[in-house]
Amino acid sequence: MYRTHGPALVRKAERVLRSRDDASDVVHAVFADLLPRWDASIDLPYLYRAVTNRCLNLLRDRTTRARLLERDHASACPVGRVALADEVVGVGLIAQLVDRLDEAHQGVLIGRFIDDLTQDELADTLGVSRKTIGKRLDHIRDEVIALRGEGGSR
Amino acid sequence: MTAPAPHDLACTAAPISWPRLEHYALAPDDREIATHLETCAACRRCYDAIAADRVELRPLVAVAPAPAESWWRRSRVRWLVPVLASAVLALVLLWPRMATPPAPHAMTLVAIKGVGEVAVELVRDRDGAIAHGATGFRAGDRFELVLTCPPAATAQLPIAVEVRELASGRVDRPLPATAIACGNGVVVPGAFALTGASRHRVCAWIGDATTPACVELAPE
Numbered sequence: 001m002y003r004t005h006g007p008a009l010v011r012k013a014e015r016v017l018r019s020r021d022d023a024s025d026v027v028h029a030v031f032a033d034l035l036p037r038w039d040a041s042i043d044l045p046y047l048y049r050a051v052t053n054r055c056l057n058l059l060r061d062r063t064t065r066a067r068l069l070e071r072d073h074a075s076a077c078p079v080g081r082v083a084l085a086d087e088v089v090g091v092g093l094i095a096q097l098v099d100r101l102d103e104a105h106q107g108v109l110i111g112r113f114i115d116d117l118t119q120d121e122l123a124d125t126l127g128v129s130r131k132t133i134g135k136r137l138d139h140i141r142d143e144v145i146a147l148r149g150e151g152g153s154r
Numbered sequence: 155m156t157a158p159a160p161h162d163l164a165c166t167a168a169p170i171s172w173p174r175l176e177h178y179a180l181a182p183d184d185r186e187i188a189t190h191l192e193t194c195a196a197c198r199r200c201y202d203a204i205a206a207d208r209v210e211l212r213p214l215v216a217v218a219p220a221p222a223e224s225w226w227r228r229s230r231v232r233w234l235v236p237v238l239a240s241a242v243l244a245l246v247l248l249w250p251r252m253a254t255p256p257a258p259h260a261m262t263l264v265a266i267k268g269v270g271e272v273a274v275e276l277v278r279d280r281d282g283a284i285a286h287g288a289t290g291f292r293a294g295d296r297f298e299l300v301l302t303c304p305p306a307a308t309a310q311l312p313i314a315v316e317v318r319e320l321a322s323g324r325v326d327r328p329l330p331a332t333a334i335a336c337g338n339g340v341v342v343p344g345a346f347a348l349t350g351a352s353r354h355r356v357c358a359w360i361g362d363a364t365t366p367a368c369v370e371l372a373p374e
Contacts, residue, residue, distance in 0.1 A: 002211065002214050003211070004180070005176075006209065006211045007207065007208075007209035007211070008173070008176035008179075008180075008204075010209045010211070011172070011176070011204065011207060011209070012172065012173075012176075015172070024209070024210070024211065024212055025212070027211070027212075028211070028212035028214065031214050032214065035214070044173075048173065081164070081169040081196050081197070081200070082169060114172075115171050115172045115173055116169045116170075116171045116172055117171045117173070118168055118171065121171060
């Protein structure tokens with residue numbers, strides 16, 4: 001599992017964190033934690049969620065967040081094919097949103113704008129209705145607009 | 155991984171998600187994705203980035219799994235186990251005492267004017283085993299006299315101990331006369347032993363009492 005899917009998980013973490021080293025650490029930590037209690041319920045979707053959560057935890061940590069943003073400042077030009085309110089989501093925007101969104105919305109944020117999942121895929125992955133996904137996306141857009149408003153008013 | 159797709163490179167339709175592209179990179183068996191990649195430069199670039207990427211995984215050291223926990227360790231009521239065990243143990247230990255009446259605790263009360271009630275009992279030391287309110291004796295036992303009286307009754311309470319062997323009438327005064335301050339379980343200084351094979355009566359003359367407080371001891 002680690003050899004087969006580890007690289008995909010590292011790339012996923014790297015898309016969030018914009019750092020290969022941190023991404024490798026995240027994936028290694030996820031597997032190291034799971035290894036002693038590994039069972040059949042741990043599948044690839046589970047691992048994707050675990051990596052997402054660990055990345056977001058890193059971004060919640062102010063020290064790590066500052067380091068990631070400073071070291072990878074050039075990558076503020078983000079990677080992605082799905083834009084959020086005319087903005088492609090990168091580590092800078094995720095770092096700002098992670099404090100404003102609850103876990104459910106963070107999952108949608110990463111799934112939609114980092115993994116580029118469709119709304120139907122998101123609904124299947126998260127086990128909620130497509131309508132719920134739509135509402136969560138609306139809320140995320142509202143938060144981004146609010147962020148821009150706060151930035152513009154400074 | 156090289157930057158796969160600048161954001162100005164738009165997908166021609168709905169982008170193929172990264173997890174699907176990753177799966178396709180491992181097992182290229184999805185015709186829909188194959189067709190899409192032929193026409194969409196954005197997704198093609200992402201797929202090529204995956205295909206060209208080489209990830210060096212950190213070594214993952216397999217650690218021995220912890221022993222499987224038994225059901226009661228996982229259970230939320232596991233804390234009840236030691237509590238219940240202690241309760242059962244206490245019940246087993248205390249049951250004989252609860253089921254049978256306690257042995258007579260030889261304690262004599264004597265009323266003394268100006269002092270109030272004074273309780274007198276003998277404490278026996280038999281090879282280290284201490285028995286309060288003893289009523290029997292063997293050779294080698296040692297006895298102490300213990301008094302309990304209201305602490306503020308008087309500063310010092312004179313006391314004299316007299317031991318009489320009932321069969322012979324022989325009287326002994328094994329402890330020197332003394333005075334004690336009242337309190338709870340005050341030990342009269344000194345200890346004594348009994349000899350012979352007949353009953354003994356130990357009497358304490360306390361203060362101004364006209365009758366002594368006595369305890370009888372039978373040979374065992």
